[in-house]
Amino acid sequence: MAKLYGLIFDVDGVIADTEGVNARASITMFEELFGLKGFVRADFEKGLGRGAAAYVRAAAEVHGFNMTDEQVEAATGMRQEKFLAILAEEPLGPFEGVLELMRAAMAREDFRVAIATSGTREKSEAVLRSANVPYCELTYITGSDVTKRKPDPELFLLAAERAGVDPALCVVIEDAPDGVAAAKAAGAKCIAVTNSTAAEKLAAADMVVDSLAEVSIDRVLRLIEG
Numbered sequence: 001m002a003k004l005y006g007l008i009f010d011v012d013g014v015i016a017d018t019e020g021v022n023a024r025a026s027i028t029m030f031e032e033l034f035g036l037k038g039f040v041r042a043d044f045e046k047g048l049g050r051g052a053a054a055y056v057r058a059a060a061e062v063h064g065f066n067m068t069d070e071q072v073e074a075a076t077g078m079r080q081e082k083f084l085a086i087l088a089e090e091p092l093g094p095f096e097g098v099l100e101l102m103r104a105a106m107a108r109e110d111f112r113v114a115i116a117t118s119g120t121r122e123k124s125e126a127v128l129r130s131a132n133v134p135y136c137e138l139t140y141i142t143g144s145d146v147t148k149r150k151p152d153p154e155l156f157l158l159a160a161e162r163a164g165v166d167p168a169l170c171v172v173i174e175d176a177p178d179g180v181a182a183a184k185a186a187g188a189k190c191i192a193v194t195n196s197t198a199a200e201k202l203a204a205a206d207m208v209v210d211s212l213a214e215v216s217i218d219r220v221l222r223l224i225e226g
Contacts, residue, residue: 004112005224006170007105008159008188009098010049011117011124013175013196016092016131019048025082026056026075033078036065048196049176051118051149052076080123087126094131095195097213102133104217111217114139116159116172118149139163150178153186160186171220173212180205189223191215 012018023041030036039059047058056075060067067075105111115135117124121142128135141159148154160167172183175196183190184204191212192205199208206223209215 002110004165006112006160006163006165008114008116008170008172010174010179011127014173015098016094016127018127019196021086026079028082029078049150049179051143084126091130096211101212101215112163112165114159114163116141116155118143151181153182156183156186169224177201
């Protein structure tokens with residue numbers, strides 16, 4: 001049987017520039033729901049890639065706001081509503097190189113392509129549609145499919161399993177330190193792109209690039225095969 005390779009894409013900050021929209025939606029949520037002002041995008045950085053609850057808690061902690069589970073649930077619900085409303089008004093195109101790399105892998109018989117995100121199905125699907133990603137043709141895993149969050153490897157292990165590929169023959173594309181850690185814990189290679197985080201914070205990845213336009217399928221294969 002021919003060897004199969006996997007290419008697994010995170011969504012937020014990898015497929016499209018969602019982090020600015022995530023922050024805007026969350027800043028508005030904190031003000032409208034809790035009357036809290038003064039939040040900025042950098043406040044959310046420690047929560048990147050770890051799911052909505054960790055994302056809002058990270059910023060709350062910066063401001064000394066200790067959220068209850070009920071408050072987090074209300075916050076993440078409103079955050080998603082605000083995010084979807086912004087996206088409906090301001091569609092996001094894909095980052096440079098994303099669709100080209102994805103299509104190059106999809107065109108090969110020895111590659112399987114997957115989407116794996118800690119976000120909800122509704123939120124991530126809106127981003128994928130906005131970016132013209134053919135997600136219906138791909139393995140697609142969301143935060144509702146797993147019980148553990150990054151840096152735990154469960155999300156990427158499940159993506160590899162459903163794609164029918166050995167995790168050791170997969171490359172995960174990430175933009176956040178916890179995502180890199182999760183990919184490595186899954187036994188996969190990781191390409192980190194500096195769309196959301198400085199390169200030095202992504203140093204644990206096997207490759208760090210400023211854009212996926214720098215990455216070809218041949219480069220992905222060389223990374224897997226070492």
